[in-house]
Amino acid sequence: LTEIQTMAKHLICCWIWALVALFYFQQALSFNLDSSKPTVFAGPPGSYFGFSVAFFNPDNKRLNILVGAPRANTSDQTPSTVTERGAVFSCPWDKSGSCTQIEFDSTDDRKNSKGQQMEFKSNQWFGATVRSTGDHILACAPLYQWSTYGFSEREPVGTCFLKKGNDIVEYSPCRSSMYMITKNRVVIGGPGSFYWQGQLISDDITEVISRYNKEFFTPYSNQLSTKSAGAQYDDNYLGKPVCVFCFDNKPFISPFRKMDLLVGAPLFMDRGSDGKLREVGQVYVYLGKGGFTFNNVIKLTGSEIYARYGSSVCSLGDLNMDGYNDLIVGVFGADKAVLYRARPVISVNSTLDISPQILNPEDKSCTLPGTTTTVSCFTVKYCLKANGKGAPSSLHFQVDLTLDRLKHKGAIKRVLFLHNKMPHYSKNMTVSNRQGPACEELQAYLIDDSEFRDKITPISVFMEYSLDYKTAADKTGLLPILDQSTPTNVTKQAHILLDCGEDNICKPDLKLSVVSDQKEIYIGDDNPLTLEVTAENAGEGAYEADLTVTLPSQADFIGVVRNSETLSRLSCAFKKENQTRVVVCDLGNPMKGGTKIITGLRFSVHQLSEQDTEVKFDLQIQRVALHQYAMHECKYNGLCVSTQDCGNTECQEIKCWVGRLEKGQSAILFIYSRLAVSTFLKAESQNKSYNVRSTASFSVIEMPYKNLFSELPTSTTSVKNPQPVPGWVVALAVLAGLLLLALLIFVMYKMGFFKRVRPPQDDSIEKEQLQPQENGDRNTEA
Ligand SMILES: *[C@@H]1O[C@H](CO)[C@@H](O)[C@H](O)[C@H]1NC(C)=O
Ligand SMILES: *[C@@H]1O[C@H](CO)[C@@H](O)[C@H](O)[C@H]1NC(C)=O
Ligand SMILES: *[C@@H]1O[C@H](CO)[C@@H](O)[C@H](O)[C@H]1NC(C)=O
Ligand SMILES: *[C@@H]1O[C@H](CO)[C@@H](O)[C@H](O)[C@H]1NC(C)=O
Ligand SMILES: *[C@@H]1O[C@H](CO)[C@@H](O)[C@H](O)[C@H]1NC(C)=O
Ligand SMILES: *[C@@H]1O[C@H](CO)[C@@H](O)[C@H](O)[C@H]1NC(C)=O
Secondary structure, three states: OHHHHHHHHHHHHHHHHOEEEEEOOOOOOHHHEOOOOOEEEEOOOOOOOOOEEEEEOOOOOOOEEEEEEOOOOOOOOOOOOOOOOOEEEEEEOOOOOOOEEEOOOOOOOOEOOOOOEOEEOOOOOOOOEEEEEOOEEEEEEOOOEEEOHHHOOEEOOOEEEEEEOOEEEEEOOOOOOOOOEOOOEEEEEOOOOOOOOOOEEEEEHHHHHHOOOOOOOOOOOOOEEOOOOOHHHOOOOOOHHHHOOOOOOOOOOOOOOOOEEEEEEOOOEEEOOOOOEEEOOEEEEEEEEEOOEEEEEEEEEOOOOOOOEEEEEEEOOOOOOOOOOOEEEEEHHHOEEEEEOEOOEEEEEEEEEEEOOEEOOOOOOEEOOOOOOEEEEEEEEEEEEEEOOOOOOEEEEEEEEEEOOOOOOOOOOOEEEOOOOOOEEEEEEEEEEOOOOEEEEEEEEEOOOOOOOOOOOOEEEEEEEEEOHHHHOOOOOOOOEEOOOOOOEEEEEEEEOOOOOOOOOOOOOEEEEEEEOOOOOOOOOOOEEEEEEEEEEOOOOEOOEEEEEEOOOOEEEEEEOOOOOOOEOOOEEEEEEOOEEEEEEEEEOOEOOOOEEEEEEEEEEOOOOOOOOOOOEEEEEEOOOOOOOEEOOOOOOOOEEEOOOOOEOOOOOEEEEOOOEOOOOOEEEEEEEEEOHHHHHOHHHHOOEEOOEEEEEEEOOOOOOOOOOOOOOEEEEEEEOOOOEEHHHHHHOOEEEEEEEEOOOOOEOOEEEEEEEOOOOOOOEEEEEEOOOOOOOOOOOO
């Protein structure tokens, strides 16, 4: 009996200390485990329901969870003396609380012809292990005892039952304790065989079933077994390595392909809300990255104390046929088993198109609804395509479109939807799962150009979608999840056609000259002064062109000269910005090419002091200079992410995970980008030169062998065009290719890094300074 106790202790220790189970998951997609609403199955109180868990998927249609309850009292048909025989329950995965006991054995302890009891089934822990493949279920009772010699001693040899369809046979080759079931064979680790030396025994399943003779001994022709050890190894439990985790608490490591790792820690202590430690148990789901390395860990924590949450774990394989792997956790201390369902992952492909992309304000081909006003319009077309295995056949999305998104709150939106005259549009869209895309086309129009000034900033159209989760639940309430790797928004840009030639890029040539009607001014006088300003554009259209005059402290602005035939009456406004006073006059939007504007501005210079020897006016023509640095085509395949929005940035950083590199392997990363040509075709950019620079670096973040290297390798390299290239050359070179090569010899991980820098542009300011006395060459005297 001491042996029974020792073995029982080991067995229990085995399960309770730490249980590591390795599974191949078909897909490493467990970010979708629904840990918020698991299904809980409960068994008879005190039965240790959940001590073992497995899945049963006989014909890939009927799906059940098998839960062992090794201390269950069975409702035997024939009255028997057996107490706490142990049982295996079958639970339909989609209905909690409806587990039924699977009938394996309800017979009483067998006796020999002399009436002596040969079997002892009470407390045999039937159901302590349950395994299943295909339509086979193997369940074992490791503490089953029987009497051999003279019926005086009882040996805990263990026994198993194998069920295939309606056939149930006992399988106890020389009395077994552990279990394993492969495709066609049963593998048993028998710590009890040959006096506790331990042995692995394997038999053909069909033979186990066909040869079953209801006797104590069944001969098998096809049995494989390990040699039992010599006498000196008695009591070493060699058979136990089938349950490798019992003795040294180390997981069994082998060079598997991609696999996920489940670790149950049933004695895990959590700090409760009151700050006290509570033993609740935890299960760790490590997502395999290849080899024996793992991504992030998902932690599932038990809720009941001392319930041994995680004492058994099992990946249920693709239980609900949706292509994802569910997970069941046994909580035998609470007589429960908890099923975590994998949420179906929906990947969405969204597209957004604008046509035409250059809007001609003169091409008024649409009519505003309810009016006769014609407007310039364009088409916005968006499509959504959804693909989610196991998700409902029709999915509901809310789609939100925003026009002219770069113009934030309060600013005038230059384009509006034709049907509602609003810049926003929302739609509840139904998309057929795994079908063609669902699309919608909308008309939008450009408002009258007298209502806005900015014709240069691109008009961005923003689309955003979200899944209506409520209607996407399956009949058990399981919600799908959107693939986290695809963005849920798209932006496209349109431009307004400018008066700037075929390329729609403006190259104005602005000139400014000023003449003063007074050469001298006098202290104490009002000194009325008229500046005759000539502004000329010899190039293409200049948008939002302004004449800005910064006033000296001695002068005040009186107004624009109006009573002259030759001078234009510009509209000018006086502004005070901080301590600086300026007069801003509108030269036109655009100030067309070939325009020459002559205007007169009147000032009075009356606050002269004796220190003043000159009075300086500062005149400038300003126009919008669009400092746009655009990286287009932000699409990253594979494992790359951009750390910024794919928008107007001077420098964009892209990070890529290369993953594990085996010896001799290399990883080459090609990054193609398109330069925003318009940036370089700007007139002010024409005579400048540019450097396009990329910096790439890699860093190894992990080695499979710790301690070999004190520092992990990293390196950085930069590439730059050898000679500064004039802007127009860059503009023509529409495609800039960057090659980053990061090669590592040893087995290592590394990380790529891509940077792009361009020098900022100067602003486009034509300057001329006017000093009233420069022509007179005389200082003002009082
Ligand atoms: C099983 O039955 C025996 C005797 O009726 C009782 O003592 C024991 O507590 C029961 N065990 C469970 C787990 O219900
Ligand atoms: C999305 O759809 C477009 C057009 O239908 C197609 O060209 C593209 O390859 C799709 N992208 C993905 C990731 O499926
Ligand atoms: C879309 O559906 C949601 C809820 O189902 C509703 O609140 C919303 O108003 C709907 N939006 C449109 C544009 O119909
Ligand atoms: C667009 O989607 C990306 C990726 O999902 C997200 O990071 C970004 O914040 C979204 N942009 C907006 C404006 O919502
Ligand atoms: C006004 O002064 C503040 C602080 O000195 C400065 O940041 C800002 O640029 C100034 N504005 C103008 C228009 O000069
Ligand atoms: C560019 O340089 C050429 C010749 O050097 C000159 O004629 C032209 O005006 C310059 N253009 C600009 C926009 O500065």
